[in-house]
Amino acid sequence: MNQQIGLFLFSNDLRLDDNPALALAASEVDQLICLYCLDPKQPPSSLRAPSNLSAHRQQFLFTSINDLHNSLKQLDQGLMVTTESALDIIPQLITQHNIGHIYASENAGYYEKQLWQRLAKRYPFIEFKRLASHTLFTQSDLPFELTELPTSFSKFRKLVEPLSIQSPLPPLKIMPPSPVTPIPPLPKSMAVTQAPLFEGGEQQGRLHLQGYFDSSLASHYKQTRNGLDGKDYSTKFSPWLANGSLSVRRVIDCLRQYERDIEANDSTYWIYFELLWREYYQWYAHHYGVHLFSAKGIKSSKPNTSFYPERFQKWCHGNTPYPIVNACMRQLKATGYMSNRGRQLVASCFVHELGLDWRYGAAYMEQQLVDYDVASNWGNWQYLAGVGADPRGHRRFDLAKQTQTYDPKQLFIKYWGADKNAPPLDSVDAADWPIMSP
Template sequence: MQRYFSSSAPHSYKLTRNQLDGWDSSTKFSPFLALGNLSPRSIWQQLKAYEAQHGANDSTYWIGFELLWREYFQWSALQQDARLFSFQGQAKHKPKTSYYSARFKKWCNGETPFPLVNACMKELNATGFISNRGRQIVASCLVNELAVDWRYGAAYFQQQLLDYDVACNWGNWQYIAGVGKDPRGGRHFNLEKQTQEYDPERRYIKQWQCDTAPQPLDTVDYVDWPIMPE
């Protein structure tokens, strides 16, 4: 925290926060918050001290805004209790998804038809971390393109993430799956558009060796029989 606020990074946070990689693109406070080594209040105080000394802008505002979102998820989790982990969550209707074991396995291993998703998953498996943008992209893919029950994705993140936090993880997955309190009902990201916007030169995709021919989505049918090529 002291290193971060002694740099100029807070003044450019909003411009870099959606980058797919890079140490200084985001605060990297999340592992320390999740483990309890760092309190949200101490970050808030440091942020206000930084603004008093260097001036506030949209980027410093956004750091505080996202810290408040984290606090919202903590209180929401306490309010929901076991519903935080239920398929329907806080929604009126259950999602139109199921469990496809082969699809889920491909998603976990970074072997989907979507190179950007594959790159994110390979980074997650190798390092235990991916960017906030990457988390939204792979979650949207699992729920919308693969039609897999969101809870399996949330549980896999729980297993893999170095900065796993119960409330933030499951609350954000509810948000993507459309079973949170958001009245807009979920998030469906256009994966090609996300690639063009955040990895136009496919540098990140190539870095994780995912710039290859797309993999087929399904190699088995709904009862796990192999699908034969026509």
């Protein structure tokens, strides 16, 4: 009897715990190739630059991949990591190993879905299967057709909040062997200026999750969530959720246990509330596809903005006339991370104060953020630019008022050296005359 040989294509599901697609693959084939493609030639979406990732984001990703590789080795498996495109390497593996089944987790990214569809169309004799692993719900769980996705988060929340969430699957303990030789792990360190804020990988993600709910931080989350700097003001689950080292259903499972055993209050509810925001953007990306990267977003017209290279560079380097924005951008460059409040402020400044095309800001965040998630990043930028799911339109923040509210003593601004006078926004005026400092 011929052995069934399968291939599992990892993407944003770098874990063994609660990985439905991987569990299905492990149950259906006799041998399984586990593959991850670090493809520098990945087709970019509008203004995206996937091959130009920050050292912080690269390090977090590489550490996550190494952790997955080591976990698979314990099950007599291994991770094949390649810099070739999936469209190039998978056909080679199909020919070499007579692969009959290909598995993956669903991905909200438009180009990731296109790649999958092209492979499935090219090989109609192979069975292609995808299952949800990045969301709380599956598409069949939703109380509406995806084509009827609510146009605002509030409407979405009211419909899905009463739904029950499936319990997470246990970590895999048995895996079919691989017909290929395991690939040595990737370099563990990158050229970063300081120790990383977050250590990548499923093991570290689970340790962080456990540590958070072993503390009392969840009971005070709503009061602290708008902090700008520090370790404990927010959950910090997002880096591991973003690349799938941590299951969002596992997070909910731990949250519910905390509410049963310790305390359920407005703060614990707010953690769930914000995970529903994340959920909304996943289905938003599935629904709108390539429009996630369009200048006009999901609206009928685009904002009256443009691209000014000098302004863009000053924003990137934290050298604008707005100290709170400068501090956030310097924090991002130094750490690969920025608070949710900070992200709203820098995006509002980018669009409304600097008059820049929002897509360049979203693309820069894609390069820099260790917790980059295609749906949350581009969906939130559309929201702030007034071309997304915000029923109120443009969401403009008063930066002086926000500074007074969230950094009244300017401790955050001073810490990041953003309290110095910045040069003028533009070095030339509308007639290209140099602007002189007073």
